[in-house]
Amino acid sequence: MSLLEVSHLVVDIPGRRGTLRAIDGISFSIAPGEILGVVGESGAGKSLTGAAIIGLLEPPGRVASGEILLEGKRIDNLDPRQMHHIRGKRIGAIFQDPLTSLNPLFTVGKQLTETIRAHLPVSEGEARLRAIRLLEDTGIPAAEQRIDHYPHQFSGGMRQRVVIALALAAEPTLIVADEPTTALDVSIQAQIIQLLKRLCRERGAAVMLITHDMGVIAETCDRVAVMYAGRIVEIGPVHEVIHAPAHPYTAGLMASIPDMAIERERLNQIDGAMPRLNAIPTGCAYHPRCPRAFERCHVERPELLAAGATHAACWLHDAEHGKAVQA
Amino acid sequence: MSAIPVQAPADAQPLVRVDDLAKTFDVSPPWLNRVLERKPRALLHAVDGVSFEIERGKTMALVGESGCGKSTVARLLVGLYAPSRGNVAFDGQNVHAALARPGGRSLRRRIQMIFQDPYASLNPRWTVEAIVGEPLSEHAIVSDGAARAARVDELLQSVGLSAQDKAKYPHQFSGGQRQRISIARALATAPEFLVCDEPTSALDVSVQAQVLNIMKDLQRERGLTYLFISHNLAVVRHVSDSVGVMYLGRLVEVAAKRALFAQPRHPYTRMLLDAIPQMHATGRARTPVQGEVPNPLSPPTGCAFHPRCPHANARCSAERPRLLDIDGVRVACHAVEEGRI
Numbered sequence A: 001m002s003l004l005e006v007s008h009l010v011v012d013i014p015g016r017r018g019t020l021r022a023i024d025g026i027s028f029s030i031a032p033g034e035i036l037g038v039v040g041e042s043g044a045g046k047s048l049t050g051a052a053i054i055g056l057l058e059p060p061g062r063v064a065s066g067e068i069l070l071e072g073k074r075i076d077n078l079d080p081r082q083m084h085h086i087r088g089k090r091i092g093a094i095f096q097d098p099l100t101s102l103n104p105l106f107t108v109g110k111q112l113t114e115t116i117r118a119h120l121p122v123s124e125g126e127a128r129l130r131a132i133r134l135l136e137d138t139g140i141p142a143a144e145q146r147i148d149h150y151p152h153q154f155s156g157g158m159r160q161r162v163v164i165a166l167a168l169a170a171e172p173t174l175i176v177a178d179e180p181t182t183a184l185d186v187s188i189q190a191q192i193i194q195l196l197k198r199l200c201r202e203r204g205a206a207v208m209l210i211t212h213d214m215g216v217i218a219e220t221c222d223r224v225a226v227m228y229a230g231r232i233v234e235i236g237p238v239h240e241v242i243h244a245p246a247h248p249y250t251a252g253l254m255a256s257i258p259d260m261a262i263e264r265e266r267l268n269q270i271d272g273a274m275p276r277l278n279a280i281p282t283g284c285a286y287h288p289r290c291p292r293a294f295e296r297c298h299v300e301r302p303e304l305l306a307a308g309a310t311h312a313a314c315w316l317h318d319a320e321h322g323k324a325v326q327a
Numbered sequence B: 001m002s003a004i005p006v007q008a009p010a011d012a013q014p015l016v017r018v019d020d021l022a023k024t025f026d027v028s029p030p031w032l033n034r035v036l037e038r039k040p041r042a043l044l045h046a047v048d049g050v051s052f053e054i055e056r057g058k059t060m061a062l063v064g065e066s067g068c069g070k071s072t073v074a075r076l077l078v079g080l081y082a083p084s085r086g087n088v089a090f091d092g093q094n095v096h097a098a099l100a101r102p103g104g105r106s107l108r109r110r111i112q113m114i115f116q117d118p119y120a121s122l123n124p125r126w127t128v129e130a131i132v133g134e135p136l137s138e139h140a141i142v143s144d145g146a147a148r149a150a151r152v153d154e155l156l157q158s159v160g161l162s163a164q165d166k167a168k169y170p171h172q173f174s175g176g177q178r179q180r181i182s183i184a185r186a187l188a189t190a191p192e193f194l195v196c197d198e199p200t201s202a203l204d205v206s207v208q209a210q211v212l213n214i215m216k217d218l219q220r221e222r223g224l225t226y227l228f229i230s231h232n233l234a235v236v237r238h239v240s241d242s243v244g245v246m247y248l249g250r251l252v253e254v255a256a257k258r259a260l261f262a263q264p265r266h267p268y269t270r271m272l273l274d275a276i277p278q279m280h281a282t283g284r285a286r287t288p289v290q291g292e293v294p295n296p297l298s299p300p301t302g303c304a305f306h307p308r309c310p311h312a313n314a315r316c317s318a319e320r321p322r323l324l325d326i327d328g329v330r331v332a333c334h335a336v337e338e339g340r341i
Helices: A046-053 A080-086 A108-119 A124-137 A156-168 A186-203 A214-220 A238-243 A248-256 A295-299 A319-326 B031-036 B070-077 B095-100 B102-110 B128-138 B145-158 B163-167 B175-187 B205-222 B233-239 B257-262 B267-275 B314-318
Strands: A004-015 A018-030 A035-039 A062-070 A091-094 A174-178 A206-211 A223-228 A231-237 A305-307 A310-312 B016-026 B043-054 B059-063 B085-090 B111-114 B193-197 B225-230 B242-247 B250-256 B324-326 B329-331
Touching: A004 A046, A018 A046, A018 A062, A018 A231, A035 A046, A035 A214, A046 A062, A046 A174, A046 A206, A091 A156, A108 A124, A108 A156, A124 A156, A156 A174, A156 A186, A174 A186, A186 A206, A186 A214, A186 B267, A206 A214, A214 A238, A223 A238, A223 A248, A231 A238, A231 A248, A248 B205, B016 B070, B043 B059, B043 B070, B043 B085, B043 B242, B043 B250, B059 B070, B059 B233, B070 B193, B070 B225, B085 B095, B095 B102, B102 B111, B111 B175, B128 B145, B128 B163, B128 B175, B145 B163, B145 B175, B175 B205, B205 B233, B225 B233, B233 B257, B242 B257, B242 B267, B250 B257, B250 B267
Parallel strands: A035 A206, A035 A223, A091 A174, A174 A206, B059 B225, B059 B242, B111 B193, B193 B225
Antiparallel strands: A004 A018, A004 A062, A223 A231, A231 A310, A305 A310, B016 B043, B016 B085, B242 B250, B250 B329, B324 B329
């Protein structure tokens, strides 16, 4: 059974000038211990997906329909108090900016022991010992002294290690990591990614890794979901999605990334920009920018269809289209 | 293959020559605290003796992590900061001396800058026409309103926007389009040298590709010279002819692009190259270099990189390495100089 099951999730943001549909019916699942990458450009809805799962959608944003199941039980319709027990205990969260996700007025140790004691029945002393062990596990030198320091006394990379320790404090089975390395320098980024990967493997925690960096995805994830305009356009094993993308958007995106291994005179560019939420095109949302769009793409929205080793929401992979092309 | 600037023949004068450039910021506590609490003066050596040359029509890239001083170099080059030491020569004349003279405007016209954040570098209350047209009026490049409007149209078209866009305001554009407006504004004075400080770092990859392609096209059409500042080595590899790697205010390696990427010499360059996550190496295990960039207020003695360097020895912690010519590449490293690595 999958650990997390998201089916037909729709997130709406009501506003004065009508309701914006920020996430439009996405479905995916995460197996225990699996690392799923979620990639897309800004505004594609990847962070909102993460926020919906951990129950931290900012009002007026709300889950309009669809289901989120954690270990077979619905969590999208829980009241805030029940969700409070799940968040931290069973789903840990790591955000982009390590400075804003720590409370500047409390020592790191206080925040860690508080989190541990909120979720696990342990004494103050035991919680402190656990906190020190967590900090050691995340590679913070002299953890016994550092535990009594305030967040501002840590550097950016060290702070993100503290945030990871916090996320792991109550031994959750799923970690939602939203751009955990974007605010960090490349050398630190490599350290943090490796740390996250190692700790989650050791503890058997699954990770939903949200990022815009395809390189990070390639090195870290088992599977990847590519999002565009609030929809998943392609999902599949990371190697296949990168090397043999089935959706024209994924293919365009991959070719537009400057790569260290391949030298090109010009980068492939996708003309235009992602549509705004109040002007999502009919049919496939990508069709105005798609070099391979045909009539059906303008009128009918594609669902995820099997395409080689991956699944792509593209009519090119419809059996009828294949027949039509051959005929 | 492009010529290595260091080995250029003497008669080909580089367009930009930076010589021992340094910038120190005084970050001391206020006078009263210094007196009462006996706090010492604190000096931040943001850029500490940087020298390089850029040939006409070429792109030099500066790379390094945050706080290494690359943006300070950019601001020194366009005259937004006055150097604490050293000088910048542009086409043979000293930039800072020339800008201080009344005739400095003619030089300012030839050097322009593109900033990182297209959301912060465009005035939200001005139309695109006012933004792109301002340098035209400021430098008296056009004589009347009609000529100005025509020139703005041309500039917008040259960066792939339409002439109708000039009546709009910045908030009506996406990030990539805004960065094109910044480029159009920088091109208004028909400059020869563009200093680009992380021009695509705030953009999504598909949009980044659009902007990088436009920059390359413009360089080819107009023979522009770029100083391209970035922390993204893959982008640097795509755009540059030569690359300078900075660490804590100093250049540690300057080399032609191919030489640098094929055979990085300085241990810091090697570390940076190894740290980039690569798309075509799925599941690759790496051994990231440990440690973080030290506090620039109290940089390590000797080579600033020695606390993180796997090849450091006693000499590295005591003596500051100079940037030396080694096999056509300029490297500041004792280990490379001694042939240890």
